[in-house]
Amino acid sequence: MELIFELGQEGRGLDLLPECDVCEVTLDAPKRAGKMHLPHVSETELSRHYTRLAKRTHGVNDGFYPLGSCTMKYNPKVNEEMAALPGFTSVHPLAPVESVQGCLEVLYTLQEDLKEIAGMDHFTLQPAAGAHGEFTGLLLIKAYHKANGDEKRTKIIVPDSAHGTNPASAAMAGFEIVNIPSGEDGCVDVEALKAAVGEDTAGLMLTNPNTVGIFDKNILEITEIIHKAGGLCYYDGANLNAIMGQCRPGDMGFDVVHLNLHKTFSTPHGGGGPGSGPVGCKDILAPFLPGSYAVKTADGYEYEGCEESIGSMRSFAGNFLVIVKALTYVTTLGAEGIKEASQNAVLNANYMRVKLADVYDMAYDVTCMHEFVMTLEKKKKEINITAMDIAKAMLDYGIHPPTMYFPLIVHEALMVEPTETETKEEMDYVIEVLREIMAKAKEDPEYIQHSPHHTVIGRPDEVKAARTPVVTYEF
Numbered sequence: 001m002e003l004i005f006e007l008g009q010e011g012r013g014l015d016l017l018p019e020c021d022v023c024e025v026t027l028d029a030p031k032r033a034g035k036m037h038l039p040h041v042s043e044t045e046l047s048r049h050y051t052r053l054a055k056r057t058h059g060v061n062d063g064f065y066p067l068g069s070c071t072m073k074y075n076p077k078v079n080e081e082m083a084a085l086p087g088f089t090s091v092h093p094l095a096p097v098e099s100v101q102g103c104l105e106v107l108y109t110l111q112e113d114l115k116e117i118a119g120m121d122h123f124t125l126q127p128a129a130g131a132h133g134e135f136t137g138l139l140l141i142k143a144y145h146k147a148n149g150d151e152k153r154t155k156i157i158v159p160d161s162a163h164g165t166n167p168a169s170a171a172m173a174g175f176e177i178v179n180i181p182s183g184e185d186g187c188v189d190v191e192a193l194k195a196a197v198g199e200d201t202a203g204l205m206l207t208n209p210n211t212v213g214i215f216d217k218n219i220l221e222i223t224e225i226i227h228k229a230g231g232l233c234y235y236d237g238a239n240l241n242a243i244m245g246q247c248r249p250g251d252m253g254f255d256v257v258h259l260n261l262h263k264t265f266s267t268p269h270g271g272g273g274p275g276s277g278p279v280g281c282k283d284i285l286a287p288f289l290p291g292s293y294a295v296k297t298a299d300g301y302e303y304e305g306c307e308e309s310i311g312s313m314r315s316f317a318g319n320f321l322v323i324v325k326a327l328t329y330v331t332t333l334g335a336e337g338i339k340e341a342s343q344n345a346v347l348n349a350n351y352m353r354v355k356l357a358d359v360y361d362m363a364y365d366v367t368c369m370h371e372f373v374m375t376l377e378k379k380k381k382e383i384n385i386t387a388m389d390i391a392k393a394m395l396d397y398g399i400h401p402p403t404m405y406f407p408l409i410v411h412e413a414l415m416v417e418p419t420e421t422e423t424k425e426e427m428d429y430v431i432e433v434l435r436e437i438m439a440k441a442k443e444d445p446e447y448i449q450h451s452p453h454h455t456v457i458g459r460p461d462e463v464k465a466a467r468t469p470v471v472t473y474e475f
């Protein structure tokens with residue numbers, strides 16, 4: 001496919017720019033050495049170019065998108081309508097608070113709702129992503145120990161079933177990482193945890209349900225072990241899809257949590273807009289909260305900050321329009337709807353798991369939460385079919401593959417998260433496709449090993465793409 005620079009004719013389309021009606025000045029600053037390369041295309045060419053590109057990508061509006069640990073659920077259109085209201089889009093972050101009471105009410109209401117959902121005493125909406133939330137939460141833990149004169153606590157315990165961002169965030173916050181293994185059942189090895197805690201334990205970071213889709217049955221014992229050792233407990237709640245409305249991290253003994261609005265709370269990921277990773281905490285961590293948050297007073301809403309704050313994690317109140325979308329979602333669903341959403345997320349994952357279990361090996365043969373992990377390890381040995389082959393074969397059916405080769409503790413992993421917004425018919429179709437692919441793999445492995453056969457590109461050289469990416473265009 002041609003790039004936009006290869007379309008059009010010299011000079012075309014540029015008359016769309018208005019005449020310059022201010023005097024031209026020449027800046028003293030360093031100047032561009034060469035000519036500026038602008039595409040010379042008509043509006044029609046431009047529009048068709050991007051439409052062609054859009055048709056080659058796959059999003060939640062195109063079809064099933066079962067990326068485990070990503071919660072690619074449908075993004076309700078009413079969220080977008082609310083976030084497009086001029087009262088939200090045309091305000092300035094430094095506008096006097098009396099003129100933006102509605103916006104502060106939005107911030108305050110979402111803070112309150114998230115407190116209720118997560119079982120926390122406070123929430124900051126500032127962090128701009130999940131990993132950013134983790135970093136924020138860890139700085140809170142650090143500030144807490146420092147305020148207590150307990151600076152020997154330098155280690156964060158991270159189970160091997162944690163999301164990859166957990167150890168990365170802990171390292172960035174200046175902690176040492178202590179990795180502990182999972183047991184056969186996919187849960188934290190409690191004995192290993194007991195052996196790992198000590199006077200240098202700053203805290204634990206736990207993803208629950210973990211990255212293999214299992215709710216840790218020892219959760220209360222785990223948080224107690226950490227607290228007894230003087231540490232704090234961090235809950236990675238990026239994917240709260242499985243538990244929201246059912247149980248709360250705060251009630252399980254966690255002191256701090258982050259939630260991904262761009263997963264659980266239906267705001268888009270990536271190209272759909274910026275993210276948001278609010279952080280909730282218990283009272284003991286409140287003095288260190290970042291930036292300012294909305295409070296309700298007798299005279300209306302105001303911003304408030306803490307004296308011992310860790311500082312701002314981002315400008316102003318966070319990604320405000322994402323917050324509007326998440327509040328729209330929570331308000332649309334209500335308490336009952338939130339509960340129903342997590343029930344359906346878990347039901348859908350288990351429905352697919354059970355319907356596939358006779359054809360695909362499950363990494364853990366237990367009832368899962370919102371996602372489940374298949375392993376192609378045996379099939380690789382028997383018929384030389386890998387997780388990659390299955391994922392590639394799915395592309396021929398117009399289906400986005402599940403998360404592959406993650407979590408790392410499962411070999412040849414395919415992690416499926418259907419989410420609650422898929423219908424039974426859609427899941428039945430995907431189940432049928434996956435069964436068909438495996439049948440074909442047994443009968444004609446070569447065909448599947450060379451899939452996809454009907455897409456624009458087949459199997460790009462992934463190592464080359466990662467090692468020597470071409471990210472600039474040579475004119």
Ligand SMILES: *Cc1c(COP(=O)(O)O)cnc(C)c1O
Pocket residue numbers: 069070129130131132163165207236238239260275277
């Ligand atoms: C997605 C995810 C994160 C990271 O969130 P980002 O917004 O991508 O930074 C952290 N933990 C878990 C469990 C996740 O699924």
